[in-house]
Amino acid sequence: MNYFDLVPWIVFLPVLGLLLNILIGKRLGERGSSLVAFLASGGAFVVSVLQWLSLSAHPEAHIVKFAEWINIGALQVPWAFRVDTLSVTMMLVVSGVGTLIHIYAAGYMHYDVRYKGDPAAYQRFFIYLNLFIAAMMILVSGDSYLMLFVGWEGVGLCSFLLIGFWFNKNPDGSSGMENSNAAKKAFIANRVGDLGLLLAMFAIFTLMGSLSFDTVFARAEFINPSYILAITLFMLIGVAGKSAQLPLYVWLPDAMAGPTPVSALIHAATMVTAGVYLVARSAPLYSLAPAAQTTVAVVGALTALFAATIAVGQNDIKKVLAYSTISQLGFMVAAVGLGAFVAGMFHLVTHAFFKALLFLGSGSVILALERAHHPIDGDHEQHHEEPKKGHAFDPQDMRIMGGLRKVIPTTYRVYLIGALALAGLPPLAGFFSKDEILTDALHANPLVYALLTAAAFLTAFYMGRQVLLVFFGEPRSHAAEEAVESPPIMTWPLIVLAGLSILGGLINFPGLHGLTNWLEHTLGHEFAHATEFNLTVALTSTLLALLAIYLAWTLYGREPLKAKAADPLAKRLGSLFTALQNKWWVDEFYGWLIIRPYQRFAAFLADVVDWRFWHDWVHDSLIARGFRGLAVFLANPVDLGVIDGLANGLATGARGLASSLSILQTGYVRNYALMVFFGVVSMLAYLIFFS
Amino acid sequence: MVPVSYYLALAAILFALGALGVLIRRNAIIIFMSIELMLNAANLLFVAFARSFESLDGQIYVFFVIAVAAAEVAVGLALIVTIFRTKHSIDIDELSSMKG
């Protein structure tokens, strides 16, 4: 008995759910529509479990062709679902964690939409959430690079929509465009990565004449290795975009503008791991290009350490987690880069548990403070005043928290479990998966091992700092004193995730190698070797983690932070801490490296080409308009001030260039005719004199 | 016998002058006349080539071009008259309300 034919429902159930919510969501009310969304996602989980059961009996890959799609010449891409141990692992994680987050969100969004003053947005949220599940399922279940790409773009779109969910607000709740700018930044950084993936796909198709995984892998051996190297490196650009690796990671911290369940689901547990999945899926290609593997591993390890340093200096509870996510993704990418595909996937799964837990927990903390600050439950009247920007109450600032373990004990307990799992203390899930990566790294590449170990040390430190700042000491604000525990609908998913964070290590417990054996069916014995437990590595990392936690305690625990006091780390580290707080000025660096020169180039075009050359002849109206164009250019660097991110600046630069070009479009017929004539004369000159 | 190439050169000069007229005059009617000059230059080219091949096809083309020119003139002058009725001017530099 197998259920493989049911697999299309992992996509269609969420689609059904979102259609239902689009059509009658408003009439169903909050409960109804969140229930619909939950059932859709839960149904997908059930189907995934059925796939798992079927696969346990018949572990070889099954391809379920659903529909003809593209079929021209050499290119034949049907819409086919690929059910193998690798894709089913991802399906289970996506739908399982996704469903828990649906439950949590049903409670969380109830409050969030009211604080943001737009209760009608509730249904919209669940529509997007289901859409995301559907797209992510397409991504993991596709049987070809093209289907994977369709899902890849789909989740990118959902990410864009959800980051910009409160698109007319700033993250602090005042009206403004910061959230929607964050969404744009994410979208554009991802497009840069997508270009890489597209190029890889085109190269694959050109060289191997197919995009289906099996065919591609079968033909890969016969291709010149330098082409494979190019393909895998292009793919790495895509991975860096989607999985927030150096140098394209800048969008992920800003993506925290989305509602917290989104941060948990998309920007921690599932979507951002798509890059890891892509590399694992393309294992046969990467194994043919050792140079690319090393590059991937080093990029991952550097990202892991780099992001971990930044996390140390953040005060925003979600920003710490965001940089931690980038860092942990670095671990996974490094692992798959080293060829330790199983370790990477293992960490992917456990990380999905404890990072989702941490994000949801932070959401619970934020909500607890928010509800204490201005209560709106049930009979209380609704708040309409808009907080002013700047000195507004910021429920995400760890400096106003403290002592929360007494008022919100449930959240505290689960959060502690998540933090310890992330810190890598035995016997929690994170310990096993991280250790497996470190062990593999030690064998394969000592540099990567050193980088990752340092990152692991920092991880334990910043998590210790965070837990101590948030839950220990004395409350540093009124809201922290009065914080309200979240309702059961939110805490239950937390408890389930906490359980998974404790027990997750069993999935690939040393000696049992459950996941290794499971994935071996797909990856083959060559890529799915069992890593033996290495006591030295385990002891080193555990001791380092304990040391880091002790260090955090001496700084933040022994003498708890007072309200409005400076961070003790600032005194010790001095300007280094400022650098950490400012995220190593990477956004500013991009501004300096790419955006400013781009604008200067545009200004050069405007100044030399447009101004001196063109305007020497231009007398009246053109001068006035050109002057305005130049003013735009001059104003831009000043006006933009500190340029926020690659994306916005690029867009502004292109717009400036465009408006200087459009000066040519004067509206005068004779100028137009002159342009035509110019085109003719230069075309003829080329043909007569040069060809 | 005058070489056909001389006719080609003459046609090219007339064509260039017509194009120049389009570019430097502001009176819509004169621009239009300049375009007629360009068409006429092409006609000269056709007839000259027809003569060198001793085939009649080139002459037939001229016939068609003249017919097309007539149609264009009718519509073009109608457009100019219409514009004149609204703007009381046929200065094409005043027709620049749309740009960018």
Add this chain to the structure above:
Amino acid sequence: MTADLILFFGLAAVAIGAALGMLLSKNAVYSALFLILNFATVAVFFLLLGAPFIAMAQVAVYAGAIMVLFLFVIMLLGAEQLLTSHKSGWQRPIAILLTLVLLVESIYLIFGRGRLLSQVAPVASDYASPEAIGELLFSRYLLPFEVTSILLLVAMVGVIVLIKKPKANN
């Protein structure tokens, strides 16, 4: 220099002069008259090239009908002269420069790269007779001929649409 060449250069000078005259006249009526002169000269060239029928058509249709229409409209609108303004003063030098480039290109194309094309010695007496042209028009060129008729019809409709004032109450 043979008489042929003298005639050619003389007429060419008139044609170019007339074209320049059209270009440079301040008064649109003069421009139109210069253009008529140019068309008439070109008609003589047509005759020299053995195209009597086309020459007649040129004089009758072009110089006669079309240009009269031009003159008529110029007079009707009273648009002989425009006030001079200096909008886009840079246009003129660039235009002249580009025209010169185009001329250089053409001359190079005709005399530099290509070989000199000579005329075929005297043509048969029935070359380009109205009969020959008429026969071609109605056999080989029937389709273009019919399309031309549709084109004239369309132009007529277009003119009526443009000139007729829209109904005020519509």
Add this chain to the structure above:
Amino acid sequence: MEFFNSADLLHALPLIFLMSWATILLLVAAFARAASERIMPALAAAGLLLTGYFAARQFGNPASAFNGMFAADGFSAFITLLLVLSGLLAIALSSDYLKRMSLNRPEYYVLMLFSITGMMLMASAADLIVVFLALELLSIPLYVLAAFAQPEPRSEEAGLKYFLLGAFASGFLLFGIALVYGATATTSLTGIFIAAQSGLEQPLYLLIGAALILVGLAFKVAAVPFHMWTPDVYEGSPTSVTAFMAAGAKIGGFAALIRIFIVALPSISEQIVPVLWALTALTLIGGNLLAIAQNNVKRMLAYSSISHAGFLLMALVVYGQDAARFDVVASALFYLLAFIITSSGSWGVVIALEKQAGKGLEFSDYAGLGRTQPVLALAMAVFMLSFTGVPPTLGFAGKFYLFRAVLEGEYVGLAILGMLASLISAYYYLRLIVVMYMQTGNPKIHSERWLNLTTVGAAIGVVVLFFASEPLFDLAALALLHVN
């Protein structure tokens, strides 16, 4: 002697039928004016449907008619079908708009049908002189239609600008034809091919002539730097005319370009391809960059249509490669199909938002559309995504086949350029979506039956037909040129 035979009439049946039908409609307009204002759209649509039926029957038996002046083959049949589709969409967009803007005069439809006959003839013309006449037959009604809203100054300005520049460009076209005639002693497309193969006395005349013909047609399809009339004319013309112009003129222009270059001019591909390449690159970059600067949706769409001309030109660059040639034609035809539906639909949304006399066209007028008019906004979002080339839309399939053809021709640089261009284009298409969904406003729309039907239908078509891309592409691949 025989002037023509009945076979000629049969092969040219769609063309002759539509010409006669338009003439009859003219009589209807003249003699039953009151009634004609109501029934004219229906009559015009019926004529188009019948034309489409006749054209569809012509698939599969290529022939040439009227002494080799006229080619009736799969290519012309497919183009005719595309024209019928764009004509029907344009009529559906026009009927209510004309009433709203008090422009409802029956001649509108007559001129539109005549223009379509010109476009059909562009696709069938097997002789350069017929191309010239077809181009004029296509253009003259468009000049008049652009100025149709007279005495509205912008419409008149659009008409005159279009006319003057159009006539200027056809001057170049004509001179080019004369040079080609001078080089090959013929204007028949196959004749030119044969003459070029057997050696020319003046090969450079052919090359220059071909370049000038390219200029004339590039003007019609709005390729940079011959594009400058486009935004002004598109903005000033009545929007329903713009919708028709954007689709129809482009089809006609590309039909002629493809036939002329592939049938007559393969011999000069080596010399002319760099020119085509440069033209394509300029069009892709210029169209997209200029679109970014626009705040008026009508102008933005005008520049967007320029950039799509660039994508279509990409196919032409490959025309000289034997291996790629069939895919080139098919992918260009498919891209045209995707463009027509997307473009007509997006103009429909513009028409729905347009208030009296050119008001309601700014980006800011679209703010909040997502909230107040979810269906319309969704349709517009679909069109923008299709323009960008995001799956699952027809635009994606169009770009896919196009890039594939270009890659088959081994123009990797061009493909990358195209990719970058669509990346830039995402900015301004996305911007409209952002404005519609993420800014607040209260736009008023005109809800009219045919308009709504067309817009929503086109949006559904863009998505649904995506899943039928493959059979559609196969159909386009059948539309081979008849090279005799």
